Amino acid sequence: xxxxxxxxxxxxxxxxxxxxxxxxxxxxxxxxxxxxxxxxxxxxxxxxxxxxxxxxxxxxxxxxxxxxxxxxxxxxxxxxxxxxxxxxxxxxxxxxxxxxxxxxxxxxxxxxxxx
Amino acid sequence: xxxxxxxxxxxxxxxxxxxxxxxxxxxxxxxxxxxxxxxxxxxxxxxxxxxxxxxxxxxxxxxxxxxxxxxxxxxxxxxxxxxxxxxxxxxxxxxxxxxxxxxxxxxxxxxxxx
Numbered sequence: 001x002x003x004x005x006x007x008x009x010x011x012x013x014x015x016x017x018x019x020x021x022x023x024x025x026x027x028x029x030x031x032x033x034x035x036x037x038x039x040x041x042x043x044x045x046x047x048x049x050x051x052x053x054x055x056x057x058x059x060x061x062x063x064x065x066x067x068x069x070x071x072x073x074x075x076x077x078x079x080x081x082x083x084x085x086x087x088x089x090x091x092x093x094x095x096x097x098x099x100x101x102x103x104x105x106x107x108x109x110x111x112x113x114x115x
Numbered sequence: 116x117x118x119x120x121x122x123x124x125x126x127x128x129x130x131x132x133x134x135x136x137x138x139x140x141x142x143x144x145x146x147x148x149x150x151x152x153x154x155x156x157x158x159x160x161x162x163x164x165x166x167x168x169x170x171x172x173x174x175x176x177x178x179x180x181x182x183x184x185x186x187x188x189x190x191x192x193x194x195x196x197x198x199x200x201x202x203x204x205x206x207x208x209x210x211x212x213x214x215x216x217x218x219x220x221x222x223x224x225x226x227x228x229x
Contacts (some may be wrong), residue, residue, distance in 0.1 A: 034217055043220030043221050043223055046218070046219070049216075049217060089157060102173065103148075105158040
């Protein structure tokens with residue numbers, strides 16, 4: 001059962017416009033939410049995160065919004081640049097239970113930023 | 116990426132043979148993870164380690180075993196490779212084992228089982 005869902009497999013946005021990537025989750029015990037970016041033939045790289053006590057976190061062109069009641073988060077990229085073209089993964093975890101927190105990933109959204 | 120390397124980068128093996136993938140880190144991080152990436156499934160956790168000789172199963176652990184005899188090395192073994200284990204395997208490390216700080220991933224190993 002997919003606990004973290006990214007329902008849009010792909011998204012195409014013009015350079016300079018806003019990209020909005022969406023993610024839904026089902027596990028109410030998740031407390032941390034992260035976005036990763038992945039280029040072909042490379043490992044995922046950490047982009048931005050948010051804890052459940054916040055509803056927004058901003059880092060430069062990237063902003064993550066969390067709506068806990070709807071179990072929904074989104075990543076906004078403004079303005080979008082061609083170098084942002086990649087696969088974006090949403091991930092979530094609960095509070096560490098003593099051994100390690102484990103990230104559960106969504107299926108990914110491929111973003112293409114066109115000129 | 117700097118601080119974490121996976122070997123080999125590519126491997127083709129035959130069904131039924133054992134295969135070992137290696138993850139090596141120079142960051143002295145306590146936590147290490149093995150994920151596999153498949154189309155339509157994203158990244159799924161196979162096994163993880165929270166210290167030397169301390170490991171536990173993830174959501175897709177069947178057919179896999181791991182070992183961690185040193186802080187820097189985390190080995191993933193496919194005991195008898197099957198075609199369903201054709202995938203891209205990623206190792207990740209984490210200093211705190213806590214969700215907000217994220218993991219650092221290696222560049223991946225593309226494994227093909229024929």
